Amino acid sequence: FPTTTMEAKDDAQPKPRNLSREVLRWLQSLDLAYSVKNPKRDFANGFLVAEIFSRYYEKEVQMHSYDNGTALKVRKDNWMQLQKFFRKAGLEGLTDGPEVDAIMHAEDGAVVAFLNRAYELLTQRKVQEVVKPKLGGPAPGYARATGSSLVKGALKSAELSEEKDDVTLQAKVGEALDGHEA
Template sequence: MAHMLSNEEERDTLEWIDKIPFSRPKKHINRDFSDGVMVAEIVKYYFPKIIDIHNYITSCKKQQKLSNWSLLNKVFSKLDFYITEEMVEKIVSSTPGTILPVLFFLKKKLDKKLLQTTNSRPVCICT
């Protein structure tokens, strides 16, 4: 997932993130998302039934962050999405330029799943 976002993709991703209600304020995107909790909140916002938010613990400790991301990867499998261990290491270390591409691709997967869910619902045409 070593994808450099265009300025437009980056802007669109940040605007999308700004629309989601989080449990804590966003101050520094690389640090804020490093423990995975806010990413879990994104998934919960769109698909509350596929994630248990209480399993994700806000932390500054690397081991807890890795644990949160391991749980997230299990949830991501339901979205046909996966983050490599190497990428997770960069995210938990708050490496600049790492989280935005992840969020960009997560948005694409969530949009795809939303479309599938919408299309699979029965339609009632009543007279």
């Protein structure tokens, strides 16, 4: 079984948005029930995460306990079971509540960072960091995000997805648009 020592998550670094080739190859080698096409959507309900850990912890993770639904209730239940397993197995450092919320709500980069840590833990290999060359200067106007895409992204965040207060939602939309117009 893999060792349970985990490095602390570093929130200062930007999250990678795409799975590396080696992590994708590892996922394919596990012969999961569903192929991974869109990681942030495919892992949101926790079913494939449970299947990955069931390959390494056969007796501790029982797949019949997990549902492959898309409803928020199903996602919360699956992730609650996974967090309980992580605590029992001594893997508390693998993820935390805010990150689980971000994964459940399919936020960019959240599941990639989690899968990279899971890969390193379960395979005892380090994920190779791909360094992209920096482009000089600010992006041209046509390459910037539109105001509507910024509003959509602001409203999609995990902290606001279950928010019912219109004032809070309007403030978040205003912040997104202020940043866009600057």
